[in-house]
Amino acid sequence: xxxxxxxxxxxxxxxxxxxxxxxxxxxxxxxxxxxxxxxxxxxxxxxxxxxxxxxxxxxxxxxxxxxxxxxxxxxxxxxxxxxxxxxxxxxxxxxxxxxxxxxxxxxxxxxxxxxxxxxxxxxxxxxxxxxxxxxxxxxxxxxxxxxxxxxxxxxxxxxxxxxxxxxxxxxxxxxxxxxxxxxxxxxxxxxxxxxxxxxxxxxxxxxxxxxxxxxxxxxxxxxxxxxxxxxxxxxxxxxxxxxxxxxxxxxxxxxxxxxxxxxxxxxxxxxxxxxxxxxxxxxxxxxxxxxxxxxxxxxxxxxxxxxxxxxxxxxxxxxxxxxxxxxxxxxxxxxxxxxxxxxxxxxxxxxxxxxxxxxxxxxxxxxxxxxxxxxxxxxxxxxxxxxxxxxxxxxxxxxxxxxxxxxxxxxxxxxxxxxxxxxxxxxxxxxxxxxxxxxxxxxxxxxxxxxxxxxxxxxxxxxxxxxxxxxxxxxxxxxxxxxxxxxxxxxxxxxxxxxxxxxxxxxxxxxxxxxxxxxxxxxxxxxxxxxxxxxxxxxxxxxxxxxxxxxxxxxxxxxxxxxxxxxxxxxxxxxxxxxxxxxxxxxxxxxxxxxxxxxxxxxxxxxxxxxxxxxxxxxxxxxxxxxxxxxxxxxxxxxxxxxxxxxxxxxxxxxxxxxxxx
Numbered sequence: 001x002x003x004x005x006x007x008x009x010x011x012x013x014x015x016x017x018x019x020x021x022x023x024x025x026x027x028x029x030x031x032x033x034x035x036x037x038x039x040x041x042x043x044x045x046x047x048x049x050x051x052x053x054x055x056x057x058x059x060x061x062x063x064x065x066x067x068x069x070x071x072x073x074x075x076x077x078x079x080x081x082x083x084x085x086x087x088x089x090x091x092x093x094x095x096x097x098x099x100x101x102x103x104x105x106x107x108x109x110x111x112x113x114x115x116x117x118x119x120x121x122x123x124x125x126x127x128x129x130x131x132x133x134x135x136x137x138x139x140x141x142x143x144x145x146x147x148x149x150x151x152x153x154x155x156x157x158x159x160x161x162x163x164x165x166x167x168x169x170x171x172x173x174x175x176x177x178x179x180x181x182x183x184x185x186x187x188x189x190x191x192x193x194x195x196x197x198x199x200x201x202x203x204x205x206x207x208x209x210x211x212x213x214x215x216x217x218x219x220x221x222x223x224x225x226x227x228x229x230x231x232x233x234x235x236x237x238x239x240x241x242x243x244x245x246x247x248x249x250x251x252x253x254x255x256x257x258x259x260x261x262x263x264x265x266x267x268x269x270x271x272x273x274x275x276x277x278x279x280x281x282x283x284x285x286x287x288x289x290x291x292x293x294x295x296x297x298x299x300x301x302x303x304x305x306x307x308x309x310x311x312x313x314x315x316x317x318x319x320x321x322x323x324x325x326x327x328x329x330x331x332x333x334x335x336x337x338x339x340x341x342x343x344x345x346x347x348x349x350x351x352x353x354x355x356x357x358x359x360x361x362x363x364x365x366x367x368x369x370x371x372x373x374x375x376x377x378x379x380x381x382x383x384x385x386x387x388x389x390x391x392x393x394x395x396x397x398x399x400x401x402x403x404x405x406x407x408x409x410x411x412x413x414x415x416x417x418x419x420x421x422x423x424x425x426x427x428x429x430x431x432x433x434x435x436x437x438x439x440x441x442x443x444x445x446x447x448x449x450x451x452x453x454x455x456x457x458x459x460x461x462x463x464x465x466x467x468x469x470x471x472x473x474x475x476x477x478x479x480x481x482x483x484x485x486x487x488x489x490x491x492x493x494x495x496x497x498x499x500x501x502x503x504x505x506x507x508x509x510x511x512x513x514x515x516x517x518x519x520x521x522x523x524x525x526x527x528x529x530x531x532x533x534x535x536x537x538x539x540x541x542x543x544x545x546x547x548x549x550x551x552x553x554x555x556x557x558x559x560x561x562x563x564x565x566x567x568x569x570x571x572x573x574x575x576x577x578x579x580x581x582x583x584x585x586x587x588x589x590x591x592x593x594x595x596x597x598x599x600x601x602x603x604x605x606x607x608x609x610x611x612x613x614x615x616x617x618x619x620x621x622x623x624x625x626x627x628x629x630x631x632x633x634x635x636x637x638x639x640x641x642x643x644x645x646x647x648x649x650x651x652x653x654x655x656x657x658x659x660x661x662x
Contacts, residue, residue: 004016009286024078030104036274042175080138107291109290117140146257168191215248226539311419314460320529325374342406355415357416359415360422420467492523500577575595
């Protein structure tokens with residue numbers, strides 16, 4: 001592939017274009033994939049669309065500043081992002097064990113970026129270009145813009161702005177803020193004077209700003225008091241609204257962190273313009289000798305049609321990053337993208353996804369949200385849907401039907417999360433019927449997360465009866481159309497508020513239904529969520545009431561084992577958990593029991609004594625003709641040899657594409 005389709009990544013690339021200077025250096029912790037599913041590519045192309053020359057420095061060697069100097073000094077500034085997913089989540093499991101592969105690096109190789117790359121890269125950039133403005137953004141910076149609890153260090157860290165020593169921080173979806181910042185920097189404006197851009201944060205010597213504001217507890221206070229931390233978190237969450245949100249001030253020593261109100265989401269026209277920028281839509285060819293970059297595979301023929309999520313899951317960072325106001329692209333924009341796929345020689349006719357944070361959201365939750373912003377202290381969907389909710393799927397249904405009709409398209413899958421509670425609020429079942437008939441690859445993945453109402457309330461999820469109602473309707477529709485498709489539920493263990501007894505109740509329910517989940521995820525405390533605040537403070541920031549939290553590795557292992565009770569290696573943990581909650585009745589031989597009793601060493605020895613001695617098998621007479629050699633693949637008597645592996649439909653049941661959870 002011609003590297004000219006990409007932005008320059010080296011001095012040689014610049015010379016090939018006849019560049020003797022460039023304006024902005026974009027540094028990213030991911031491999032360079034010039035595709036609109038990757039934040040670094042979007043920001044780079046947005047800045048380019050403003051008429052600036054942009055060079056990309058992907059996964060640089062961070063052990064010195066030399067790599068940052070290779071293309072020379074940018075004229076106006078350095079833009080730094082930590083990657084498409086949080087670097088610490090990319091590097092460590094919920095048990096803080098090091099992962100073995102990184103889908104966002106060439107060859108899925110680990111070790112090509114540091115922990116907390118936004119901080120490391122910003123400090124190296126400052127070393128390389130002492131007088132050049134540095135702007136940090138992306139998911140990692142967005143979720144750490146305030147003083148925040150860090151699960152991996154097990155302490156409260158100050159805002160990432162201070163550790164990175166950056167001039168400005170852009171949070172949320174950064175196109176609008178970045179455009180204004182680069183324009184003003186190019187006109188010679190000092191970064192210290194760019195204090196009025198929505199969706200940005202900066203450090204100030206004065207505890208004041210030009211917007212209506214609210215002061216939250218200082219870094220020192222939230223470090224010393226968990227209640228102060230919970231109160232600050234709730235204020236930060238409530239003010240994250242582009243319509244009614246205020247600026248938030250937080251003291252860090254002698255300086256004040258000023259976080260301006262969120263930027264307004266892009267309009268449909270603006271989203272279409274961003275999607276139409278001249279992306280190469282491919283991994284940079286410099287990675288071909290290293291095996292390419294796996295992260296492109298699921299999105300190469302997928303479409304992101306929306307942004308934002310009003311689902312309100314407390315463990316999800318989307319609300320604190322993209323926001324809760326949903327906006328979407330036009331049908332024409334989506335269809336143009338799909339038609340482009342059909343001209344790609346690698347396209348086999350399958351659209352992998354037409355989705356987003358929640359696939360079936362196409363518009364704001366209600367008319368009131370557009371005018372007044374999101375309601376304070378209320379969720380649109382949980383524990384019960386708001387009476388003002390607009391559950392229409394008509395626009396999404398129309399879009400999917402148009403995509404299916406594009407010549408060359410054989411199948412359109414939906415693999416992003418589906419909000420089943422939102423689906424059930426629509427009076428007609430037209431979208432549900434189309435979903436079952438046309439958009440599932442044998443399995444539909446949904447996320448009930450748990451069955452205990454108390455746990456679901458802490459999660460911000462609908463109660464379990466909603467999920468059961470959904471499953472019944474799903475089954476009826478499959479029967480109507482003669483389909484044999486399944487639901488794969490995602491479940492979570494050890495969420496704040498989930499006791500060991502709650503975990504037992506979930507295991508009992510799963511056992512009665514005859515299903516054991518394929519995937520169970522331990523709760524992962526990531527920055528910027530209400531659930532992480534609960535995990536750290538053991539308080540519900542919405543009520544300030546105490547919350548039970550399974551924090552020790554052993555307590556978390558017990559809950560996880562209960563959801564995987566059939567695995568032999570989990571047996572002792574399951575036994576211990578059942579005894580702890582006085583549910584030894586679930587240990588036995590009845591159909592409702594989870595596990596069989598554990599035998600002691602004495603019982604095992606006695607059982608072996610009672611077993612009859614093995615009688616040596618009498619050797620069989622060779623079949624006629626065996627001396628000359630039987631035909632391979634057939635046993636004596638001429639009957640076909642039995643395969644050792646399962647074949648046919650039973651072996652393939654449950655197969656198909658499986659995507660990881662976000």
